[in-house]
Amino acid sequence: MTRRRARRGAKVGAGSMTQSFRTLRLDRVGRAFGAMNALRDVSFEVHRGEFVALLGPSGCGKSTALNCIAGLLPTTSGSIWLDDRRIDTLSPEERGFGMVFQNYALFPHMSVRDNVGFGLKMQKRAKDEIARKVDAALATVRLENQADKLPGQMSGGQQQRVAIARAIAIEPPLVLMDEPLSNLDAKLRLEMRQEIRRIHQGLGSITIYVTHDQDEALSLADRIVVLRDGMIRQIGAPHELYQTPRCSTSPTSWASATASPARWSHARATG
Numbered sequence: 663m664t665r666r667r668a669r670r671g672a673k674v675g676a677g678s679m680t681q682s683f684r685t686l687r688l689d690r691v692g693r694a695f696g697a698m699n700a701l702r703d704v705s706f707e708v709h710r711g712e713f714v715a716l717l718g719p720s721g722c723g724k725s726t727a728l729n730c731i732a733g734l735l736p737t738t739s740g741s742i743w744l745d746d747r748r749i750d751t752l753s754p755e756e757r758g759f760g761m762v763f764q765n766y767a768l769f770p771h772m773s774v775r776d777n778v779g780f781g782l783k784m785q786k787r788a789k790d791e792i793a794r795k796v797d798a799a800l801a802t803v804r805l806e807n808q809a810d811k812l813p814g815q816m817s818g819g820q821q822q823r824v825a826i827a828r829a830i831a832i833e834p835p836l837v838l839m840d841e842p843l844s845n846l847d848a849k850l851r852l853e854m855r856q857e858i859r860r861i862h863q864g865l866g867s868i869t870i871y872v873t874h875d876q877d878e879a880l881s882l883a884d885r886i887v888v889l890r891d892g893m894i895r896q897i898g899a900p901h902e903l904y905q906t907p908r909c910s911t912s913p914t915s916w917a918s919a920t921a922s923p924a925r926w927s928h929a930r931a932t933g
């Protein structure tokens with residue numbers, strides 16, 4: 663999100679048009695780059711409270727799909743709906759979704775505190791409310807002692823956590839996360855899975871989570887959308903994908919996954 667775009671969002675009341683809804687629906691969404699179809703006829707529904715993972719190998723269209731939902735990339739065909747309201751014609755600010763980008767996209771000249779509070783400031787919230795919500799978001803991602811640093815003074819993993827805090831600080835109705843844990847070490851990645859699940863439940867919103875990590879998708883998501891070559895190959899709950907895999911369309915064979923059903927349910931149960 664650019665500053666200019668966010669300012670524009672403040673005028674329309676960021677997210678106010680899309681705050682209450684039950685279902686996000688993609689209807690035959692397509693996105694082409696020249697002759698290359700990055701997404702083809704992508705249709706699925708996500709219901710309020712659900713955590714859905716978009717899973718697939720590099721280049722399959724995961725980020726493209728997320729950016730189309732966020733409004734950062736126009737679709738070339740199909741439509742996107744919140745209940746019966748068409749939203750693919752709305753600006754990103756009018757949609758008001760929280761977004762964690764694959765490359766963080768933090769404002770380099772702003773402190774961590776100002777990065778996290780940016781969306782709230784654009785919504786013209788009171789100073790003490792902004793301070794409270796920023797503190798809470800930073801505590802959630804365990805960066806409460808880093809609030810005065812600049813992003814450039816932090817590790818990649820810390821910047822990724824700032825990006826998560828920025829996305830959740832506005833308490834959005836829909837959170838879009840693009841490989842948010844890819845730069846964290848293994849221990850922190852496992853801890854943050856639990857945190858992300860807890861954040862999702864606390865917000866009571868929809869989370870759409872992009873990953874190429876099968877174990878991550880299985881352990882976090884209520885449902886998984888398997889993408890390959892821009893097309894949906896399978897949609898289902900983790901146990902359904904495990905019991906009835908379409909191995910040729912999954913990034914790796916489900917049967918050979920290191921994950922087990924017991925481990926997948928752990929994060930969801932404790933998160």
Ligand SMILES: Nc1ncnc2c1ncn2[C@@H]1O[C@H](COP(=O)(O)OP(=O)(O)OP(=O)(O)O)[C@@H](O)[C@H]1O
Nearest residue numbers: 695700718719720721722723724725726727764874
């Ligand atoms: N701006 C662009 N111009 C041209 N082609 C693009 C552009 N953005 C994405 N693509 C192409 O669209 C396809 C899907 O890209 P996308 O970034 O959505 O993949 P991805 O699943 O997110 O991959 P990764 O896991 O590596 O992030 C790729 O073939 C990519 O090269």
Ligand SMILES: [Mg+2]
Nearest residue numbers: 724725726764
């Ligand atoms: Mg990507």
